[in-house]
Amino acid sequence: xxxxxxxxxxxxxxxxxxxxxxxxxxxxxxxxxxxxxxxxxxxxxxxxxxxxxxxxxxxxxxxxxxxxxxxxxxxxxxxxxxxxxxxxxxxxxxxxxxxxxxxxxxxxxxxxxxxxxxxxxxxxxxxxxxxxxxxxxxxxxxxxx
Ligand SMILES: [Cu+2]
Numbered sequence: 001x002x003x004x005x006x007x008x009x010x011x012x013x014x015x016x017x018x019x020x021x022x023x024x025x026x027x028x029x030x031x032x033x034x035x036x037x038x039x040x041x042x043x044x045x046x047x048x049x050x051x052x053x054x055x056x057x058x059x060x061x062x063x064x065x066x067x068x069x070x071x072x073x074x075x076x077x078x079x080x081x082x083x084x085x086x087x088x089x090x091x092x093x094x095x096x097x098x099x100x101x102x103x104x105x106x107x108x109x110x111x112x113x114x115x116x117x118x119x120x121x122x123x124x125x126x127x128x129x130x131x132x133x134x135x136x137x138x139x140x141x142x143x144x145x
Contacts, residue, residue: 024055045144047115048091052091065101067099068128073093091115094120096113096118097114098112099111122142
């Protein structure tokens with residue numbers, strides 16, 4: 001009896017340990033509607049630690065994630081996920097990351113990730129040329145970083 005309990009605990013622990021690398025530290029849904037907003041990420045700002053992974057869930061189709069040019073810390077490459085698909089990114093370089101949904105960037109579908117509480121590229125983030133509705137909502141979001 002005790003042995004089988006011990007085995008059960010071992011199995012549970014093993015499952016937890018082997019699953020953890022695939023568990024995202026933040027999950028953001030890509031949505032057509034959220035309350036009275038349309039074309040949005042469920043969380044517009046997330047703050048994570050260096051090495052954390054953010055997972056974007058394609059809850060409704062028609063969206064993606066694209067890092068904005070000039071909107072990432074120096075040395076970070078381009079990132080543009082496929083349309084209609086879940087995606088994830090492991091953040092190994094600290095700083096602010098600004099991204100948008102390629103087809104909805106003019107409809108206000110933007111988001112920010114702050115990694116390692118590092119805001120050293122804030123001035124560059126403020127210089128991003130947002131378009132349409134994003135231009136209206138970006139300053140308020142940036143002030144909350
Ligand atoms: Cu979109």
